[in-house]
Amino acid sequence: MKLRTLGRSGLNVSEMGLGCWQLGDDFGPVDDQRAQAVLATADQVGINFWDTADVYGAGLSEQRLGQHIASNPGDRIIASKVGRDGALYPDGYTKEKVQRNIEGTVKRLGVEALDLIQLHCVPTEVLKDGDMLAWMEDFQQAGLIKHFGVSVETMDEALFAVKHPKLTSIQTIFNVFRQDHINQLFPQAEANQVGIIVRLPLASGVLSGKFTSNQQFATSDHRNYNKDGAAFSVGETFSGVPFEQAVALADELKALCPEGYSLAQMSLRWLLDQPAVSSVICGASRAEQVRENASVSDLAPLSRELHDQLSSFYFDKVKSLIRGVM
Numbered sequence: 065m066k067l068r069t070l071g072r073s074g075l076n077v078s079e080m081g082l083g084c085w086q087l088g089d090d091f092g093p094v095d096d097q098r099a100q101a102v103l104a105t106a107d108q109v110g111i112n113f114w115d116t117a118d119v120y121g122a123g124l125s126e127q128r129l130g131q132h133i134a135s136n137p138g139d140r141i142i143a144s145k146v147g148r149d150g151a152l153y154p155d156g157y158t159k160e161k162v163q164r165n166i167e168g169t170v171k172r173l174g175v176e177a178l179d180l181i182q183l184h185c186v187p188t189e190v191l192k193d194g195d196m197l198a199w200m201e202d203f204q205q206a207g208l209i210k211h212f213g214v215s216v217e218t219m220d221e222a223l224f225a226v227k228h229p230k231l232t233s234i235q236t237i238f239n240v241f242r243q244d245h246i247n248q249l250f251p252q253a254e255a256n257q258v259g260i261i262v263r264l265p266l267a268s269g270v271l272s273g274k275f276t277s278n279q280q281f282a283t284s285d286h287r288n289y290n291k292d293g294a295a296f297s298v299g300e301t302f303s304g305v306p307f308e309q310a311v312a313l314a315d316e317l318k319a320l321c322p323e324g325y326s327l328a329q330m331s332l333r334w335l336l337d338q339p340a341v342s343s344v345i346c347g348a349s350r351a352e353q354v355r356e357n358a359s360v361s362d363l364a365p366l367s368r369e370l371h372d373q374l375s376s377f378y379f380d381k382v383k384s385l386i387r388g389v390m
């Protein structure tokens with residue numbers, strides 16, 4: 065597993081990371097045994113960068129990480145998030161409450177200080193008024209956190225955050241179905257040494273090519289209840305592309321896969337081929353997914369010709385379908 069430096073933090077993160085939203089049961093139920101197998105496999109394949117949040121399963125994801133860390137000590141870099149808890153979101157943010165929530169995360173994870181805290185898609189006006197970012201600097205000085213970043217919904221938020229002189233990273237939706245960052249954000253992120261953490265690398269799994277248009281998702285799975293943005297941002301689940309169209313587009317992409325590459329591997333390799341990307345935090349609900357996703361670090365980059373084809377695919381067929389503010 066190759067490592068990349070996360071912004072100016074000096075942290076060396078595995079280029080394939082692990083998204084742990086699944087371990088909060090928000091992609092359907094995942095029992096303890098399966099959750100621990102996902103984490104153990106991540107260790108085995110050299111994934112040292114794990115992303116979670118206090119709200120994933122109302123703390124369950126962090127608790128499971130904490131249990132694993134306690135019984136398997138090692139050098140990992142853990143990122144969590146703050147800002148979507150019901151006591152804070154959308155307009156209840158105070159420094160004391162945010163600090164209490166981060167302290168809760170630190171306790172559940174069983175770490176001394178959190179490697180990276182990210183503002184968790186807080187409302188644009190809250191991000192831009194700057195108080196929360198100033199509190200993060202205070203928490204950093206106090207030793208509660210080591211580094212801070214933001215997780216954002218829109219390009220406007222990313223372009224605001226990228227200018228912050230102390231920001232370590234921006235977590236953003238970037239994938240074959242969402243490519244604008246290459247021209248709009250990455251030059252500035254690289255110039256300002258801000259790391260890019262890629263979420264939804266498989267557009268909630270659809271870019272693995274395994275779904276059919278009549279796919280059924282569990283009741284507790286956001287791909288069921290937020291398919292069309294009923295619970296949170298419509299741009300999040302399936303990367304904002306209506307599900308049936310996303311499935312058809314993924315099926316079309318299969319014809320472009322280089323020999324020996326699955327669609328998931330091509331989609332993930334496309335991300336790693338972008339030098340601005342620090343880590344791709346692909347979510348996994350099964351150990352074998354972790355293994356397949358980690359394998360991409362050792363695959364050859366895609367050809368220039370294929371990059372051009374995937375770019376045309378996005379601009380000609382996908383971009384106009386994306387819902388919500390990008």
Ligand SMILES: NC(=O)c1ccc[n+]([C@@H]2O[C@H](COP(=O)([O-])OP(=O)(O)OC[C@H]3O[C@@H](n4cnc5c(N)ncnc54)[C@H](OP(=O)(O)O)[C@@H]3O)[C@@H](O)[C@H]2O)c1
Nearest residue numbers: 083084085215263264265266267268269272346347349353
């Ligand atoms: N607002 C935010 O800050 C925010 C929002 C969303 C996500 N995130 C973070 O980003 C991470 C990644 O995003 P995501 O999990 O939403 O989307 P994703 O990584 O694009 O999709 C994950 C899903 O793809 C499927 N999958 C993964 N690897 C596979 C493989 N090799 N073959 C077949 N299917 C595969 C699994 O679906 P099945 O479970 O159906 O098998 C898995 O649950 C999350 O875990 C979370 O840590 C943050």
